[in-house]
Amino acid sequence: MLSEIERRELEDTVKHYPDKRGAAIDALLTVQRRRGWISDESLLDIAQFLEMTAEDLDSIATFYNLVFRKPVGRHVAFVCDSISCWMKGCERVQEQMKNLYDVDLGQTSADGRLTVLPIACLGHCERAPAMMVDQEVYGDVAPEKVKSIMDKYE
Numbered sequence: 001m002l003s004e005i006e007r008r009e010l011e012d013t014v015k016h017y018p019d020k021r022g023a024a025i026d027a028l029l030t031v032q033r034r035r036g037w038i039s040d041e042s043l044l045d046i047a048q049f050l051e052m053t054a055e056d057l058d059s060i061a062t063f064y065n066l067v068f069r070k071p072v073g074r075h076v077a078f079v080c081d082s083i084s085c086w087m088k089g090c091e092r093v094q095e096q097m098k099n100l101y102d103v104d105l106g107q108t109s110a111d112g113r114l115t116v117l118p119i120a121c122l123g124h125c126e127r128a129p130a131m132m133v134d135q136e137v138y139g140d141v142a143p144e145k146v147k148s149i150m151d152k153y154e
């Protein structure tokens with residue numbers, strides 16, 4: 001069930017759209033900010049609020065990779081694996097994540113600190129390889145820089 005505060009935030013969110021359903025992504029992100037991820041139960045609550053089916057909302061949630069349909073760590077590092085970053089060695093960034101935090105793409109570290117996910121182009125191609133941690137985008141991410149970046153995210 002949506003909390004009072006979540007319901008208020010969703011009401012604020014949908015105000016900006018002519019049709020409630022147009023607010024689907026914002027609504028998912030709004031609830032995710034509070035709950036960390038979107039469980040089936042959360043999905044159903046949001047779908048009811050938006051007056052749409054859970055199946056329709058799920059297809060939007062699944063398509064949009066900043067909506068988490070599984071639990072994630074306290075921080076999420078997205079490693080871009082599109083063409084420019086691939087050419088500039090994004091695989092070495094992924095390997096460094098594995099070496100430092102024992103976490104593969106798609107996994108969460110044992111201490112719950114970090115989830116590492118692939119992402120399509122972050123729009124930072126001129127500074128490839130790029131990654132994004134939570135909301136912050138980093139460019140020119142050489143493997144040697146990974147630790148100093150990640151040290152900010154305990």
Ligand code: FES
Nearest residue numbers: 080085122124125
């Ligand atoms: S290809 Fe990685 S930021 Fe564009």
